[in-house]
Amino acid sequence: DSGVTQTPKHLITATGQRVTLRCSPRSGDLSVYWYQQSLDQGLQFLIQYYNGEERAKGNILERFSAQQFPDLHSELNLSSLELGDSALYFCASSSLGGRTEAFFGQGTRLTVV
Amino acid sequence: AQKVTQAQTEISVVEKEDVTLDCVYETRDTTYYLFWYKQPPSGELVFLIRRNSFDEQNEISGRYSWNFQKSTSSFNFTITASQVVDSAVYFCALSEAKTSYDKVIFGPGTSLSVIP
Numbered sequence: 001d002s003g004v005t006q007t008p009k010h011l012i013t014a015t016g017q018r019v020t021l022r023c024s025p026r027s028g029d030l031s032v033y034w035y036q037q038s039l040d041q042g043l044q045f046l047i048q049y050y051n052g053e054e055r056a057k058g059n060i061l062e063r064f065s066a067q068q069f070p071d072l073h074s075e076l077n078l079s080s081l082e083l084g085d086s087a088l089y090f091c092a093s094s095s096l097g098g099r100t101e102a103f104f105g106q107g108t109r110l111t112v113v
Numbered sequence: 114a115q116k117v118t119q120a121q122t123e124i125s126v127v128e129k130e131d132v133t134l135d136c137v138y139e140t141r142d143t144t145y146y147l148f149w150y151k152q153p154p155s156g157e158l159v160f161l162i163r164r165n166s167f168d169e170q171n172e173i174s175g176r177y178s179w180n181f182q183k184s185t186s187s188f189n190f191t192i193t194a195s196q197v198v199d200s201a202v203y204f205c206a207l208s209e210a211k212t213s214y215d216k217v218i219f220g221p222g223t224s225l226s227v228i229p
Contacts, residue, residue, distance in 0.1 A: 002157070033217065045217065045218055048217075096214075098214030099208070101148060103160065104150075106156065
């Protein structure tokens, strides 16, 4: 058990809909990452927060947004969903950003139908 | 820009063989961190090792060893006497000082199958 909790584990939704993925980091970790893992694209970096502040952004679509709350949990919002958004979404946390190892949640499997 | 290449998409070995997974990275920074992660069939990502750019010492942990060579920008991972439980996708990752280490970029991964 990595200590990182992601909910829900599975999500099936229709095109055009909006969903929210939730992540609780490991106790004490200030940094939260979001990654998208598609079958053909490996682990794509989406966004990173440190203590509530957005620190780094990857190729995150404008339809996607995220935030980290004062209690350090994070949410990833995906809107106007398309079939191609179907993927495994991972949250990870670390104590000092990319200076330290990240601990990953079990992921949320999103299926857009 | 930071980039990680893992040229081997899939590797199959017979149990007890040694196998090396290649990782080549690109960065303009002199200060950076490299990581290896394992993703077994169950799907979770597990941290294996972290190395910073100032520490070129090779590391051995049981059957696992890592060879870091700045001269060739490589951070290769060797499994000695492979076992079926080593079957997984292995990812190499990089963070660099230029982005305050906040952006951790992963390579495409190498899928290792260990055949009994």
